[in-house]
Amino acid sequence: MQAQASTVSQSSSPYFDEARSAEVVNARMGPEADARLRQVMSILVKHLHEAVKEIEPTHEEWFAAIRFLTETGQICSDWRQEYILLSDILGVSMLVDAINHRRPSGATPNTILGPFYVANAPEYPNGTNICLDGKGEPMVVAGRVTDIEGNAIPDAKLEVWQTNDDGFYDVQQKGVQPDSNLRGVFTSDSEGRYWFKSVKPRHYPIPSDGPVGKLLGAMGRHPNRAAHLHFIVTAPGFDPVITHIFTPDCPYLSEDAVFGVKRELIAEFNQVDDIDAAREVGLSSPFWSVSWDFTLATSTTPTRATP
């Protein structure tokens, strides 16, 4: 305690005052605080106090915020992470992702992970159809995984997941959808090629029956995500890519509720109405054909200002 008290200079009172509020709070941190935590908390307290001073909340508004934060925590469960949703709809998830993945030009950019990733999904041989409920418009996705110079990356792991044609992920409808519906792990072949069958993704709302959905509605925003497939592509020695590919014809493409769309991630979806071609890939006709290559940058320390 003596040590803490001595960090407050004689001329600045340790007691709260409105003008010096953030300074008084930050001066209280002890010398034993971890340097990074001290930095993070100082910045958070500074901006939080600045925001409160600019907003000048009434007591009722402050308490509405307390209630909102509490309810956002309380609705979280093993299958629902409302705070990630909040981070998503405020653009924070995309911002953190951008800060941590400043890649060289030409590399496939990241976008957000989202709350529905599941580790240890089934591993399949290339060509497998991951749509287990038979709903939706058939689609084949094929392409290559390469480095920035175009060299094949064999044995890259491609994790893919998407909603079903009703707009729900398997984990949102346990017992309704088959386990691991529209979710699987593929491996690129010796020429870096991968391919699999699925159904054309469609737009869907993020869970909007909780505090975050109510906030979205109050802000005059809709909860819809632009139609997409999720991918995580990893290969030893390369920077892992967590990304989506988007359909070009989705009405929400420029209004994605979580700001996940990047122009470089909008794919071409070609409709193929050809019985022979359909038979060849093992789908009914017509089907959607998507050609998509992933370009991986070599592993580097992210270009961040802080350790």
Place this chain on the structure above:
Amino acid sequence: MQAQASTVSQSSSPYFDEARSAEVVNARMGPEADARLRQVMSILVKHLHEAVKEIEPTHEEWFAAIRFLTETGQICSDWRQEYILLSDILGVSMLVDAINHRRPSGATPNTILGPFYVANAPEYPNGTNICLDGKGEPMVVAGRVTDIEGNAIPDAKLEVWQTNDDGFYDVQQKGVQPDSNLRGVFTSDSEGRYWFKSVKPRHYPIPSDGPVGKLLGAMGRHPNRAAHLHFIVTAPGFDPVITHIFTPDCPYLSEDAVFGVKRELIAEFNQVDDIDAAREVGLSSPFWSVSWDFTLATSTTPTRATP
């Protein structure tokens, strides 16, 4: 949707980009959003993005924040409000209070409510002893409620609450402490006088076994509040006062964990070692005598910049 899309000018892309992140997010709000919510969210998003850009969190740090916020919500119950604690230890509760209670000089200043206020505590006649568990050093508190000119305010309601001598409020120890121990409502008499008996307050830690306590520890801060009694003093036509009085000899006076101390709220506690005086007030000797007046400002619209 068309309306929202049209608010994005031709020259600024609706897609996320790191430099324009807060602008992209705030441009998405629809015309139907309430004006005050639009203002509040715009300010929050601006400062939140500024803080994230300054911090440059790793993905792991971002997820630690998500986990912290989730756990802080999940530990909340009918008798525990961890988000109010968080607001308290970051100085936000005091700041919101200060913004909303800019009183004329001479009026008793506010301090924070804290999480242990209970409405509808027992009403007692002046002179009642609110200490029902018999622990601690006996104390009598007496004074007047007046306006700024010194005129008596009769029939003012004084709600008082404090911890017991073990440092716990009754609601933290249901079944251990008598119901409504050290909690009561008094009414000023025709000359504005009030008086009651209790025990000398002592410092105590805020609940530190949850996420907020862990954060405090990591910041090198202790969880102790400077010893105090809580008061809410209300009278028709006057600005309600939510405040504390502090003992002058508490070792945590300049290090209150929630920044609640204001110099004007530090009282004198006089020890009286006089059997006759003790008999007169109905206490054992020695006892503590505290003289404390409350000065109420007339009701006014708070001087805040926003409605």
